[in-house]
Structure formats: structure tokens, C-alpha cells
Amino acid sequence: MHPNKKRLRRSMMFLNCQKPGLIKDPYIYKPDSIMLDLEDAVAENQKDAARYSLFHALQEIDYHGVERVVRINGLDTPHWKEDIRVCVAGGADTIRIAKTETAQDVRTVEEHVLAAEREFGRPEGSTLLMAALESCKGVLNALEVCQSSDRLIGIALSGGDYTKDLQTTITGTGVELMGARQHMIMAARAAGVQCWDTVFTNLDDMEGFEKETRMIKLMGFDGKSLVNPRQIAVVHKVFTPAEKEIVFAEKVVREIDDKKAKGIGVFTVDGKMIDIAFYDGAKRTLAMAKAAGVYKGEL
Numbered sequence: 001m002h003p004n005k006k007r008l009r010r011s012m013m014f015l016n017c018q019k020p021g022l023i024k025d026p027y028i029y030k031p032d033s034i035m036l037d038l039e040d041a042v043a044e045n046q047k048d049a050a051r052y053s054l055f056h057a058l059q060e061i062d063y064h065g066v067e068r069v070v071r072i073n074g075l076d077t078p079h080w081k082e083d084i085r086v087c088v089a090g091g092a093d094t095i096r097i098a099k100t101e102t103a104q105d106v107r108t109v110e111e112h113v114l115a116a117e118r119e120f121g122r123p124e125g126s127t128l129l130m131a132a133l134e135s136c137k138g139v140l141n142a143l144e145v146c147q148s149s150d151r152l153i154g155i156a157l158s159g160g161d162y163t164k165d166l167q168t169t170i171t172g173t174g175v176e177l178m179g180a181r182q183h184m185i186m187a188a189r190a191a192g193v194q195c196w197d198t199v200f201t202n203l204d205d206m207e208g209f210e211k212e213t214r215m216i217k218l219m220g221f222d223g224k225s226l227v228n229p230r231q232i233a234v235v236h237k238v239f240t241p242a243e244k245e246i247v248f249a250e251k252v253v254r255e256i257d258d259k260k261a262k263g264i265g266v267f268t269v270d271g272k273m274i275d276i277a278f279y280d281g282a283k284r285t286l287a288m289a290k291a292a293g294v295y296k297g298e299l
């Protein structure tokens with residue numbers, strides 16, 4: 001498996017490749033990933049210029065370990081093939097396929113990525129893929145998309161285009177996105193890939209943003225697409241295990257190991273019933289805390 005397939009991706013911040021001022025130093029905000037956009041943030045007559053800036057940014061800027069995802073234009077446009085060549089030539093870590101609808105869409109992109117890796121002398125298989133689902137058809141096909149390629153790290157809900165296709169609007173209540181969210185997270189978990197929630201565009205409503213972030217964390221998402229650096233700290237706070245969760249998870253792992261050796265299946269930790277079903281969740285909390293740099297223990 002590619003070493004970065006399962007890396008921590010709580011915050012994935014979009015930035016417009018048309019704006020050199022944005023792409024030159026976004027690592028200062030410490031998102032887990034940046035998403036350099038060639039798609040909808042870039043005006044139709046600026047696609048070549050955006051690709052040019054992207055290539056030089058990928059080649060020349062040290063992003064200090066922040067994952068460099070590039071969002072390419074959809075397969076129904078004249079742009080995506082050249083987008084892929086530039087991403088691979090520049091050395092992007094991951095390509096986000098806009099408006100993905102089927103497993104075949106991912107496989108088509110994969111073929112072109114492989115051809116570009118050969119053309120530009122990049123290691124074969126080094127470029128990862130993620131799929132943005134932005135239509136009812138795409139969301140309904142979530143499971144086949146999740147199972148389409150070994151390069152695929154996960155799926156992302158794109159609420160703006162999705163609600164347009166659903167013929168509704170984003171209300172902030174989450175009602176209109178609930179079905180897609182639930183369906184996508186189940187598909188991702190069934191296939192063993194990651195899943196990210198859509199952007200929250202009202203930058204003046206930080207309270208609403210935090211509420212939504214807490215809700216999608218509870219639903220099981222791995223993180224969220226973002227549009228602004230102000231949103232990063234909130235997502236990291238919500239998605240990083242707190243000290244008391246880490247202490248409890250450590251106790252659960254130790255107690256289950258200990259009781260298993262003694263032939264005991266069910267018992268309590270801090271007054272809560274625990275059995276083997278809690279083991280993986282506790283391990284996941286510790287792995288996430290370790291990846292986020294807040295846990296140095298051995299478990």
C-alpha cells in the first residue's frame with residue numbers, strides 16, 4: 001500500500017491556482033492538505049495561466065510536508081487531460097477528480113495518470129487519487145467509486161454542486177445533505193477508504209461551522225474540505241482526540257489486553273461496560289492522536 005494512503009486528513013483547504021498570492025505559502029496555516037484548484041475557482045479563460053502557476057509552485061515551493069492535492073477539471077471538459085499531465089509533471093501528491101460519477105471515471109483518470117508518470121519519469125503508482133461526488137448519480141455510485149482503484153484514498157462530498165443537482169439549496173441545517181453524508185460514509189467504510197465532508201462557505205458564521213464540524217465528526221467523517229485558513233483551527237480542535245479521550249483509550253486497550261489474558265470478556269473501565277468491541281475504536285483514537293502529534297505513547 002502507498003505509505004500516504006491513510007495519512008491524517010482532517011483539514012483540506014482549497015486555494016485558487018489563479019492567485020499566486022494564495023498558493024505561495026499556505027503551509028503557514030498548517031492544514032493537513034491543501035487543494036490547489038484548477039476547476040471552478042479558476043475562470044474559463046485563465047486555465048492555462050493557472051496550470052502554469054501550479055507547475056512552478058509544485059516544482060519550487062517547499063510546502064513543509066503539507067499534502068499537495070490538485071483539483072482537476074471534470075471529465076466533461078476539454079481541460080482534464082492537460083491538468084493531469086501538469087499535476088504529474090509537477091509532482092503533485094494527490095489528484096482530486098471533480099464531479100466524479102462512476103468507477104469508470106476514476107479508472108479513466110488512472111490510465112492518464114499512469115501514462116503521465118511514464119512520460120515524466122515519476123514512479124508508477126506514486127500519484128494518489130480522491131473523488132469528489134457532486135451529483136445524485138455520483139453519490140448513489142459511492143461504493144463502486146470507492147472500490148475503483150488502488151490509488152483512491154477516499155471520496156469527498158461537494159455540497160454546492162450536489163444540492164444544485166438535487167434541486168434544493170444549502171440551508172445550514174444539514175437536512176438536505178443528510179442522506180448523501182450517511183450514504184457516503186457507509187460506502188467509504190465498507191471499502192476501507194477515507195471520507196470528507198463538503199465546504200462551509202459562510203465565513204462569518206464560525207459558530208455554525210463548529211456545530212457542523214462536530215456533527216460530521218460524530219457521523220464518522222475523516223475531515224472536511226475548507227475554503228479559508230480561519231476554519232483550520234476549529235477542524236483540528238474537533239478532530240484531534242482530547243487528553244481525557246486519550247487517557248481513557250489507553251486504559252481500554254491495556255484493560256482489554258490484561259483481561260483477555262485472564263480469560264475475562266466483559267468488565268468496566270471508569271464505570272463503563274467494556275468488551276472486545278471497544279478495542280479497535282480505542283486503538284483508532286490513539287493512532288489519530290499520534291498522527292496529530294498529541295500522543296507519544298507506545299499503544
Ligand SMILES: CC(C)(COP(=O)(O)OP(=O)(O)OC[C@H]1O[C@@H](n2cnc3c(N)ncnc32)[C@H](O)[C@@H]1OP(=O)(O)O)[C@@H](O)C(=O)NCCC(=O)NCCSC(=O)C[C@@](O)(CC(=O)O)C(=O)O
Nearest residue numbers: 014015016022026040041158159160161198199225227228
Ligand atoms: C473565500 C475567500 C475569497 C475569502 O477571502 P478573504 O481574503 O476575504 O479572506 P480572509 O479571511 O480575509 O483572508 C485572510 C488571509 O488568509 C488568506 N487566505 C484566504 N483564503 C485562503 C485560502 N483558501 N488559502 C490560503 N490563504 C487564504 C488571505 O489571502 C489573507 O491573507 P493576508 O492578506 O496575507 O492576511 C478566500 O478564502 C478563498 O479564495 N478561498 C478559497 C475559495 C476556493 O478555492 N473555492 C473553490 C472551492 S469550493 C467549490 O468549488 C465548491 C465545491 O466544489 C466544493 C467541494 O468540492 O467540496 C462544491 O461543489 O461544493
Ligand SMILES: [Mg+2]
Nearest residue numbers: 134158160161
Ligand atoms: Mg463543485
